[in-house]
Structure formats: structure tokens, C-alpha cells
Amino acid sequence: MKKLFKVAVIGGGMAGLCAAIACGRRFGGDSVIVLEKQSRVGRKLLATGNGRCNISNTYMSEIHYYGDRAIINSVIGGFSVQNIKRFLGGLGIMLREDSDGRIYPYSNQASTVLDCIRSELMRLGVTEHCDSVLQQIFHQNGKFTVTMNDNTISAENIIFACGSKASPSLGADDSGMIFLKKFGFHPVPFFPSLSPVETAEKYKNLKGVRAKGSVDVLADGKIIRKQSGEIQFTEKGISGICVFECARVVNEFLLYRTVYGKLVRKIQLSLDLMQDYHESDIVKYLRKCKGSFSEQPSAMILSGALHKRLSETVVHNSGIGNKKCSELTENELERIADSTKHFLFTPTSYDAFVGAQVCAGGIGSRDIDPDTLAARKISGLYVCGEMLDVDGDCGGYNLHFAVGSALKAAKNIS
Ligand SMILES: Cc1cc2nc3c(=O)[nH]c(=O)nc-3n(C[C@H](O)[C@H](O)[C@H](O)COP(=O)(O)OP(=O)(O)OC[C@H]3O[C@@H](n4cnc5c(N)ncnc54)[C@H](O)[C@@H]3O)c2cc1C
Known part of the structure; x- marks a missing residue:
């Protein structure tokens, strides 16, 4: 393996891989390396959208994002749906949109997106180095020295794209953040x-x-x-x-x-x-059921409207003991209707990282210039993707941000 690179990208997820493509196109693929700690790149990407990869949204806007407003405005303000369509189109990825504006690959397969990204990386000659566990990163004389379990390389620039702690079963952790803390960064702690x-x-x-x-x-x-x-x-x-x-x-x-x-x-x-019924309509419905299910236990009274076990639980939560439907009082019918509308x-x-898709928290504009995504204090260091203190709504907003921030970081490398 070569020892000196223009750019080393740490993390081979959506953000890291897109940053590597943009850097490869600017500086030549052989001057870019992606370091991925897992045995393959893009594991989380393959799991997105239930394997369908909801990659963006027609209704793209800053209002769908939370966290560091300066970074949100800079990245999303400068990266529209047309921009992501053009970038993905350039990789050969055809897209389709559902009735809610969610954008997916035309194939409905996340693997299409990863395959097209990797083909472009291969065409450019970018090095993909997997099973690469970082041990140390030094910054000296304008260069980064990166020591891994199996190799040491130097790079003029580093892009951190290590993601967040969401979904550890897909390899997510905060190991990348630990390096940024050593560089004096002040991350907002991740939470799902x-x-x-x-x-x-x-x-x-x-x-x-x-x-x-x-x-x-x-x-x-x-x-x-x-x-x-x-x-x-x-x-x-x-x-x-x-x-x-x-x-x-x-x-x-x-x-x-x-x-x-x-x-x-x-x-x-x-x-x-x-939700489609007013409380008074539910009471009317229950009065009717009281007559038609008269000899049945009261737990059955909602069974024509809700899942049987849910019906039993709602009635139980209303504080009604063992009774027949015919014995329910008007006040009890009102309590059942209330429990149906207000199941508390x-x-x-907050520690639900295991089932989480996305985390809030990460690196904010205290440490990163929102216009360039470059570190304020360490020249040549950039951060993109979910490592940044930005999280979006469901609906393709997080992958859109990953791509937009990656391309912004890559564009600003001097
Ligand atoms: C189940 C699931 C479904 C989702 N569905 C959608 C969806 O449909 N649409 C949407 O917009 N978003 C979705 N998301 C969120 C979306 O996947 C993420 O926001 C996005 O992948 C973030 O990209 P990233 O490149 O920043 O991070 P990641 O995709 O997490 O990539 C980070 C990479 O860095 C590597 N890494 C971490 N630390 C190190 C280290 N120290 N050294 C080397 N490598 C390291 C990791 O192994 C990983 O490969 C989903 C998430 C999950 C978990």
C-alpha cells in the first residue's frame, strides 16, 4: 500500500464514501484512501429504509433538521434535492419517489446505491482499506500520521466520517469521536x-x-x-x-x-x-356494543374496533373490574372512551442506541467552521455525516445530509 495520501477518509459509510468520490474526482483516486474498521464498507447503508434506502426527500428543507443551526443552514441551504439527484445520477443511480415525497433508488434496493458508489471508487482508483482499526493519529508539520492495527500511512488531509452510536449491531460506536476529543474537540454527547x-x-x-x-x-x-x-x-x-x-x-x-x-x-x-373518531362518537359506539355484547366480559367491549389484546388492556386501564358489558355504567363507558384516546x-x-436509526449530538460549530466543515484549530481536518451535531426527521433527510456534508467537506479541501 502507498504511504502518502492527499486525503485519508476515516469511516466507509455513506458520508465517507461520497467524500472519497468527490476527493478522488478532484485530486485523482490514487491520492485518496478510505479507512474502515469493519470488514466491509457501507453496512449501515445496506440496512437503510428496510433495505430500500430512502435517500432523500422532495420536501427537503432546513426545518426537518435539529442540532447545530449554523451547520444545518450551511449544508442543507447549499445542497438541494436537485443537487443530490445530479450527484447520484452521475453514479448511474436511477431514482423513484413515493407519494409522500420519499426518494428511493429505482431498484428499491440499498445494495444498488452501494454497488454504484463502489464502482465509481474503483474506477477512480481510490483505495478501500477495511478491517483497519485506528490506533493513533498525529498531526505534525502539516501532515497526519495514521497508525492502524496493520499499517501506518500519512495524509495531508483527514476527513472524519465515523457516524454515530446508533445501531451498534451494524458496527456503530464512538471510537472516531474519541480521536476528535484527543484533538481538543468538544462534542455534544450522542443520544438516540x-x-x-x-x-x-x-x-x-x-x-x-x-x-x-x-x-x-x-x-x-x-x-x-x-x-x-x-x-x-x-x-x-x-x-x-x-x-x-x-x-x-x-x-x-x-x-x-x-x-x-x-x-x-x-x-x-x-x-x-x-384518531379518526371523537370521544363522544366512541361513547355512542360503546353504548351500541354494550347491547350487542351484553353477556360478554367488559374486556371485549372494544374488540370490534381494536386488536383483541389492546381492547382488553384499554378496558383494564379504565379501572373496570370483572363485569359483563351489559353491567357497564355510562360513566364507565366514558372512561373507556377516554382511555382509548389517551393511552398514557x-x-x-434514553439509552436506546440498540434500536436507534439516528443519534442527536456530535461535533458542532464550536469546533468546525460551518461554511467549510474544516476544523477551526487543526488545518486539514474535516468532519462530515452523522458525526456532526445534526440529525434529521425520518424520510431520507439523514442520508441527504450525509451526502451533502461529505461533498461540502471534500470541496473545501485546499
Ligand atoms: C436501520 C437503519 C435504517 C435507516 N434508514 C434510513 C433511511 O431510510 N433514510 C435515511 O436518510 N437515513 C436512514 N438511516 C440513518 C442513516 O443510515 C445515517 O444517518 C447515515 O448512514 C449516516 O452516514 P455516515 O456515513 O455519517 O455514518 P455511517 O453510515 O454510520 O458510517 C460510518 C462508518 O464509519 C466506520 N467507523 C466508525 N468508527 C471508525 C473508526 N474509528 N475507524 C474506522 N472506521 C470507523 C463505521 O464502521 C461505518 O462504516 C437509517 C439508519 C439505520 C440504523
Whole structure:
């Protein structure tokens, strides 16, 4: 292997690989090396979008991102959907869009994206060095010396693209961040931003049940976020895309006792299991069921509307004991309707990295110039992708940011 490179990219995920392509095109592929600690590049990329890779979104805008606003505005403001389409098109990747504006490879396979990226890297002659465990990085006389388990190289520039701690089963950790801390960086600690939520209430009987509904995040009793979609009940709490989209505020509260930076005393998640119906309509429906299921146990009264186990749990939560449907009072019917519309959960843990897709936290504009993504204090060091203190909503926003930030870092290498 060559020993001196113009650019060494640390991390072979979406951001690192796209940065390597852009650097290879600028400086020649043989002057670029990708160092990946796992036995292959792009493992997380292959898992995205359930293997379909939701790579961007027609409704791209800064409002879908959280974290360091200066970096968000600089990267997303300068990298539109047209820009990513042009870049991916240049790799031979055809795209398709669903009715919600989510953009996927036309093949509906994440592997297409990785194959096309790797073909371009190969065409350019970029070196891909896997199983490369970093041991030391020194910066001296304008050069970085990178010592790995099996080799030592030098590079004039380094791009850190090591991702976050989300989904350790795909090899994610904060080993890259440890090197940046040694360089004097001040990362905001990672916490899951798109993840399942663990709750104090553990409904073992509901494990595996799925329901369509909505989730309200209540901060000191006030609704601060509302999402709807499929809710999944798990052994430890709740999951599903709409729950994932509430996880950021929940985890911010659990970690810092704040929500959007403001102090909050209590946070709860309230599920509406019959969002298409007003509470009074549900009471009317229950009155009808009281007659038609008269000899059945009260736990059955919602079984024509909800999953059987969910119906039993909601009735149980209303504080109604062993009764027949015919014995339910008007007040009890109202309590059941209320429990259907306000199924409450108390989040308990922010440490759900295992099921997380994305993390908040990372390197911010205190250490990085948002216009160039170059380190403020160490010349030739750049950071991109999920290592930066930026996280996006579900819907292709995170991969879009990974590509946009990678191309920005690569473009600014002098
Ligand atoms: C299950 C799942 C589904 C997702 N689906 C979508 C989706 O459909 N759309 C979307 O926009 N986003 C999705 N995401 C989020 C998206 O995958 C990430 O935001 C994106 O991959 C981040 O890219 P990255 O290159 O910054 O980091 P990563 O993809 O995590 O890549 C980082 C790479 O660096 C390597 N690395 C780490 N440390 C070191 C080190 N010390 N030395 C050498 N190498 C190192 C890692 O092994 C890894 O290969 C999903 C995530 C998950 C987990």
C-alpha cells in the first residue's frame, strides 16, 4: 500500500464514501484512501429504509433538521434535492419517489446505491482499506500520521466520517469521536433521536401488537409534538415510525430535563388509538356494543374496533373490574372512551442506541467552521455525516445530509 495520501477518509459509510468520490474526482483516486474498521464498507447503508434506502426527500428543507443551526443552514441551504439527484445520477443511480415525497433508488434496493458508489471508487482508483482499526493519529508539520492495527500511512488531509452510536449491531460506536476529543474537540454527547422509547409501563401482553394511531408528546401536560402512523408495542415500551419521531424530544428531556432547550418537569406520551373518531362518537359506539355484547366480559367491549389484546388492556386501564358489558355504567363507558384516546406512557430511558436509526449530538460549530466543515484549530481536518451535531426527521433527510456534508467537506479541501 502507498504511504502518502492527499486525503485519508476515516469511516466507509455513506458520508465517507461520497467524500472519497468527490476527493478522488478532484485530486485523482490514487491520492485518496478510505479507512474502515469493519470488514466491509457501507453496512449501515445496506440496512437503510428496510433495505430500500430512502435517500432523500422532495420536501427537503432546513426545518426537518435539529442540532447545530449554523451547520444545518450551511449544508442543507447549499445542497438541494436537485443537487443530490445530479450527484447520484452521475453514479448511474436511477431514482423513484413515493407519494409522500420519499426518494428511493429505482431498484428499491440499498445494495444498488452501494454497488454504484463502489464502482465509481474503483474506477477512480481510490483505495478501500477495511478491517483497519485506528490506533493513533498525529498531526505534525502539516501532515497526519495514521497508525492502524496493520499499517501506518500519512495524509495531508483527514476527513472524519465515523457516524454515530446508533445501531451498534451494524458496527456503530464512538471510537472516531474519541480521536476528535484527543484533538481538543468538544462534542455534544450522542443520544438516540430516531429510536424506540422505553417506558415505565411494561405491557408484556401487548408485545408484537401493531395499531394505527397518533402519539402526542406532553411536556408538563401540554402537547409539544404530534405524530401519527403505525405504533408497535414492544416488551420495553413502544416503537414504530411515529414513536421514533417523538424520541428526540423525549431523550433530550431524559438527558437534560429540557425540551427544545427549556426546562420541563415531566414528559409523557399519550396514544390515541382511534384518531379518526371523537370521544363522544366512541361513547355512542360503546353504548351500541354494550347491547350487542351484553353477556360478554367488559374486556371485549372494544374488540370490534381494536386488536383483541389492546381492547382488553384499554378496558383494564379504565379501572373496570370483572363485569359483563351489559353491567357497564355510562360513566364507565366514558372512561373507556377516554382511555382509548389517551393511552398514557412515561418514558424512562434514553439509552436506546440498540434500536436507534439516528443519534442527536456530535461535533458542532464550536469546533468546525460551518461554511467549510474544516476544523477551526487543526488545518486539514474535516468532519462530515452523522458525526456532526445534526440529525434529521425520518424520510431520507439523514442520508441527504450525509451526502451533502461529505461533498461540502471534500470541496473545501485546499
Ligand atoms: C436501520 C437503519 C435504517 C435507516 N434508514 C434510513 C433511511 O431510510 N433514510 C435515511 O436518510 N437515513 C436512514 N438511516 C440513518 C442513516 O443510515 C445515517 O444517518 C447515515 O448512514 C449516516 O452516514 P455516515 O456515513 O455519517 O455514518 P455511517 O453510515 O454510520 O458510517 C460510518 C462508518 O464509519 C466506520 N467507523 C466508525 N468508527 C471508525 C473508526 N474509528 N475507524 C474506522 N472506521 C470507523 C463505521 O464502521 C461505518 O462504516 C437509517 C439508519 C439505520 C440504523
